[in-house]
Amino acid sequence: MTTPPSPTVAPATGRLGVLTVGLGAVASTLIAGVELSKRGLGSPIGSLTQMGTIRLGKRTEDRSPLIKDFVPLATLDDIVWGAWDVFPDDAYVSASRAGVLESGKHIESISDALREVRPMQAAFERKYARNLDGEHVKPTTSKRAMLNAIREDINRFKEEKQCDRLVMIWCASTEIFIEPGRAHMDLESFEKAIDANDETISPAQLYAYAALLEGVPFANGAPNLAVDAPVLRQLATDRNIAISGKDFKTGQTLMKTVLAPMLKARMLGLSGWYSTNILGNRDGEVLDAPENFKTKEESKLGVLEDILQPSKYPELYGNVFHKVSINYYPPRGDAKEGWDNIDITGWLGYPMQIKVNFLCRDSILAAPLALDLILFSDLAARAGMGGIQEWLSFYYKSPQVAPGLYPEHDLFIQLTKLKNTLRWMMGEDVITHLGREYYEEM
Numbered sequence: 001m002t003t004p005p006s007p008t009v010a011p012a013t014g015r016l017g018v019l020t021v022g023l024g025a026v027a028s029t030l031i032a033g034v035e036l037s038k039r040g041l042g043s044p045i046g047s048l049t050q051m052g053t054i055r056l057g058k059r060t061e062d063r064s065p066l067i068k069d070f071v072p073l074a075t076l077d078d079i080v081w082g083a084w085d086v087f088p089d090d091a092y093v094s095a096s097r098a099g100v101l102e103s104g105k106h107i108e109s110i111s112d113a114l115r116e117v118r119p120m121q122a123a124f125e126r127k128y129a130r131n132l133d134g135e136h137v138k139p140t141t142s143k144r145a146m147l148n149a150i151r152e153d154i155n156r157f158k159e160e161k162q163c164d165r166l167v168m169i170w171c172a173s174t175e176i177f178i179e180p181g182r183a184h185m186d187l188e189s190f191e192k193a194i195d196a197n198d199e200t201i202s203p204a205q206l207y208a209y210a211a212l213l214e215g216v217p218f219a220n221g222a223p224n225l226a227v228d229a230p231v232l233r234q235l236a237t238d239r240n241i242a243i244s245g246k247d248f249k250t251g252q253t254l255m256k257t258v259l260a261p262m263l264k265a266r267m268l269g270l271s272g273w274y275s276t277n278i279l280g281n282r283d284g285e286v287l288d289a290p291e292n293f294k295t296k297e298e299s300k301l302g303v304l305e306d307i308l309q310p311s312k313y314p315e316l317y318g319n320v321f322h323k324v325s326i327n328y329y330p331p332r333g334d335a336k337e338g339w340d341n342i343d344i345t346g347w348l349g350y351p352m353q354i355k356v357n358f359l360c361r362d363s364i365l366a367a368p369l370a371l372d373l374i375l376f377s378d379l380a381a382r383a384g385m386g387g388i389q390e391w392l393s394f395y396y397k398s399p400q401v402a403p404g405l406y407p408e409h410d411l412f413i414q415l416t417k418l419k420n421t422l423r424w425m426m427g428e429d430v431i432t433h434l435g436r437e438y439y440e441e442m
């Protein structure tokens with residue numbers, strides 16, 4: 001197989017407008033973290049674009065620049081924030097309310113910058129997130145009118161803030177479960193469904209459609225249907241606009257996509273994986289509604305099967321009991337706790353167990369992923385790379401892949417894919433890890 005020629009990457013000159021749909025815990029933590037980092041008041045830990053290096057050439061060459069010095073990424077100083085939310089709170093109020101960051105240390109020092117980020121009215125309908133009830137919404141639930149209003153917002157924001165490029169990222173609540181149906185197959189049906197106010201067209205799809213119509217790359221931090229419907233996938237491909245997967249891979253699923261490949265690499269069997277979480281933020285409250293949890297459940301359950309390939313290894317993985325639950329428990333706020341009980345089998349079928357207890361902070365884990373997705377989606381746009389960006393699978397519980405392909409969930413294969421894509425983009429050799437050359441010269 002020959003490697004296609006590397007693209008030409010346009011420089012990251014000018015201002016990058018970042019439109020977050022939702023200005024809740026994740027979005028306000030992202031914005032605050034970037035503003036703090038810009039001022040040297042915080043460290044962007046967890047962000048590959050800000051802290052990661054990339055090895056180039058042979059191991060003996062000692063070339064490992066920072067990723068941000070190797071590929072032309074927008075700098076944090078170039079970012080201009082915009083948002084929509086169901087509540088009118090600016091990023092200062094939202095960050096204070098979310099309770100993720102310490103006010104004295106991480107909010108007050110950047111209060112002016114946070115207060116400047118005031119959300120636009122949301123395109124919202126309660127039937128898609130029953131546990132939310134905000135007033136800061138567009139005065140219409142006509143899908144066509146909402147779509148047009150989002151498009152106007154995008155253009156007004158771009159002009160007012162004098163942005164050269166935009167990226168949109170969904171950091172809003174998880175919508176109810178919707179499977180792609182007739183309305184999502186092609187543009188004609190989709191357009192008709194919008195005019196008919198078809199229930200299977202949710203606000204997330206309208207934001208995503210508006211983004212694509214305005215030529216804006218779209219990333220989805222939640223598991224609900226958006227650009228992963230056939231119609232929008234095709235539109236993104238036809239218009240050469242970058243789209244990627246859905247649902248930030250932050251906590252329990254991140255662990256799963258590290259541990260499950262290890263079991264498979266060692267050919268250890270698995271009989272059950274019981275995962276439960278307690279979570280007390282607004283996300284937990286929205287996910288307390290069964291229709292919204294179902295969307296999350298589908299996204300969380302998919303990974304094991306794709307990694308373990310039970311049809312190839314029926315004896316090891318043919319009968320796995322996999323259970324995931326999330327319990328809304330307000331005292332914990334954003335400090336999520338996840339428990340995993342993993343029942344495995346070894347030599348001659350002897351049972352063993354692994355227990356994982358991850359005491360994490362949801363938005364602290366999600367914010368750096370959101371930043372990387374923004375900067376890499378913008379990079380893809382400047383490299384003329386449109387349609388599905390499989391190399392960004394690294395960030396998602398549900399990576400988006402070409403129809404007929406199974407997604408790659410193994411975190412380290414995803415990282416290799418991402419770094420090789422960067423090498424390829426910049427005309428460097430991709431790294432196969434074969435390593436024969438080191439021994440041929442001996």
Ligand SMILES: NC(=O)c1ccc[n+]([C@@H]2O[C@H](COP(=O)([O-])OP(=O)(O)OC[C@H]3O[C@@H](n4cnc5c(N)ncnc54)[C@H](O)[C@@H]3O)[C@@H](O)[C@H]2O)c1
Binds near residue numbers: 021170174175
């Ligand atoms: N934090 C993590 O580790 C993590 C991981 C994976 C996915 N996610 C997802 O990221 C999303 C954001 O999480 P969060 O903790 O910030 O939640 P949050 O509830 O604090 O914030 C979501 C915000 O979206 C707003 N919103 C809802 N519908 C909207 C609409 N149609 N238009 C505009 N705004 C809308 C809500 O009012 C709320 O302020 C959730 O869907 C969550 O499931 C988070």
